[in-house]
Amino acid sequence: MGYLYLGIAIVVIIFFMGIRIVRPTSRGLIETLGRYSKYAEPGFHWLIPMVQKIYIVNVTEQMFNAEPQIIITNDNLNATVDAQVYFRIQADEESVKNSVYNVNNYQYQIINLARTTLRNIIGTLTLKSANSERGRINNDLLITLKEETNKWGIDIVRTELREIDPPHDVQETMNKVVKAENEKVAAIDFATAAETTADGVKRAEIKKAEGIKQANILRAEGEAQAIKLVNEAAEAYFVGNAQLLRKLEATETALKNNAKIVVPTGSELINVIGELAGVVPIDKLGNKPTTSTNFNG
Secondary structure, eight states: OHHHHHHHHHHHHHHHHTEEEEOTTEEEEEEETTEEEEEEOSEEEEOOTTTEEEEEEEOSOEEEEOOOEEEEOTTSOEEEEEEEEEEEEOSSHHHHHHHHHSOSOHHHHHHHHHHHHHHHHHTTSOHHHHHHOHHHHHHHHHHHHHHHHGGGTEEEEEEEEEEEEOOHHHHHHHHHHHHHHHHHHHHHHHHHHHHHHHHHHHHHHHHHHHHHHHHHHHHHHHHHHHHHHHHHHHHHHOTTOHHHHHHHHHHHHHHHTTOOOOOOTTOOHHHHHHHHHTOOOOOTTSOOOTTOOOOOO
8 A cells, every 4th residue: 555655646746747837928849858849839738757858938029238349430440339139039830949949049149140240330331420320220230130040030120229439539529520510500500691681681772772763753753744734834824925024023123122213204103114014004094005915814
């Protein structure tokens, strides 16, 4: 009876020793006596102790840091470069097998491959280009890693270039160059604005001068029209009376200046003034001669 209990105990121990649980985030490869025998999906699995062995593989997205390294750029400057690689092992059986049997240590391999690829890419660029073309570097690194790791059953999700840091003295020089370029752009913008303002003032002055010119032209045309109307009126209503008008004005001026007038004996004063003005005298009866001058109008 004691041997029976001992046998049962051994069976129970062996049973529990063979229990393996695969989580949903992993997949397993079961080997029997060193040979691949079964693909383990998530869930419960029982292995023969000391005969079978399971290798658990994480199929979730993972991230590795490529570690900072100093790279010499195309313009012979040292730059400290660091990058991150995001990847995952594809969950199908073939990909999981490739990640275990086609590469010794995929984590180590990916890190070193990323570092080597970065040296090759950035070594062909100047430091300024490397800083301004981060998107291109990320894309080239991603393409290279995808091609190289495809046979490992690994999917490279994305790569991110964390930093490209030049030496301290070079960084200060670059900052001064950037500052100078910004000041240059600001000066050009200010000059452009000033030129635009001056051009606007110039156009306004031209418009103002054109307005004054047009006003003078219109005023001159108005004055000329008025003179024309006056001349037409004079020709229409005062033809032949200009000399008489002039004589009357001369007589008026003479009387204003207290000029002396000799009046003949027996003459009427009004007739004398009329003669001075060129007007035919009136007889004593107050009648005008028939030969008197008639005013037009």
